[in-house]
Amino acid sequence: MILFTITCLVSCTTVPSKEHPPLQVVSNVDVAKYLGRWYEVARYPNWFQENYYSVTADYELAIDGSINVINRCKEGGLDGKLKKAVGTAKIVDEQTNAKLKVLFYWPFYGNYWIIALGDDYEYAVVSEPKRQYLWIMSRSPIMKRLQYEKLIKFLAAKYFDTTLLNITPQVKI
Numbered sequence: 001m002i003l004f005t006i007t008c009l010v011s012c013t014t015v016p017s018k019e020h021p022p023l024q025v026v027s028n029v030d031v032a033k034y035l036g037r038w039y040e041v042a043r044y045p046n047w048f049q050e051n052y053y054s055v056t057a058d059y060e061l062a063i064d065g066s067i068n069v070i071n072r073c074k075e076g077g078l079d080g081k082l083k084k085a086v087g088t089a090k091i092v093d094e095q096t097n098a099k100l101k102v103l104f105y106w107p108f109y110g111n112y113w114i115i116a117l118g119d120d121y122e123y124a125v126v127s128e129p130k131r132q133y134l135w136i137m138s139r140s141p142i143m144k145r146l147q148y149e150k151l152i153k154f155l156a157a158k159y160f161d162t163t164l165l166n167i168t169p170q171v172k173i
Contacts, residue, residue: 020131020159021159022129023113023127023128023129023131023158024115024158025093025096025098025113025114025115026096026098026114026116027096027098028096028097028098029096029097029098029114029117030097031067031091031097033121034059034117034121035059035060035067036058036059036139037057037058038057038059038137038138038139039055039137039138039139039140039141039168039170040055040056040057040135040168040170041123041136041137041138041142041143041148041167042135042136042148042166042168043055043133043134043135043165043166044132044133044134044135044164044165045166046133049073051075051076052073052074052083053075053076053078053080053168053169053170053171054072054073054074054078054168054169054171055071055073055168056071056072056073057069057070057071057072057137058070058071058072059089062088066089066090067088067090067091067100068086068087068088068089069086069087069088069089069102069104070084070085070086070087071086071087071104072084078169078171085104086104087103087104088102088103089101089103089112098113098114099112099113100112100113100114110128110133111129112126112128113126113127113128113129114126115127116151118147121139122138122139122147123136123139123143123147123151124136124137125137125151125154125155127160131158131159131160134155134160134165136148136151136165141170141171142170
């Protein structure tokens, strides 16, 4: 449970602005390797995940080539009510497969950019061009502290305010 006690390791007081270079995505995503379950390790606060715990995302290839997205969480606490949201993602940059649009509530698509990815797809970092949303994801409910610290440094160097990240408490659901 190391991540529950981690505080910000690198302070980055900058906020998204036009002065920062454009956000870059990873050079290649093997969609087949990316599919499956991801656990949310940390996120920027946002209105649509307020008071959510044990957040997971499952990605499955759909018959039409799009990606089914199934998000689950516990509302209000680790023992809270299980909630589920089902959406669809489509790849919008076929050169890298790292830029997607995700739809949960028609007609509103959100940008889903993969900006960091472990060599073995053991972690992923997802954001969007304006750096207003940010998620650190892992294949396991708890990320190793050293890996998390490296990602915090990476994000600070990419002009993310890492002090805004909130650790997501996890239990398997």
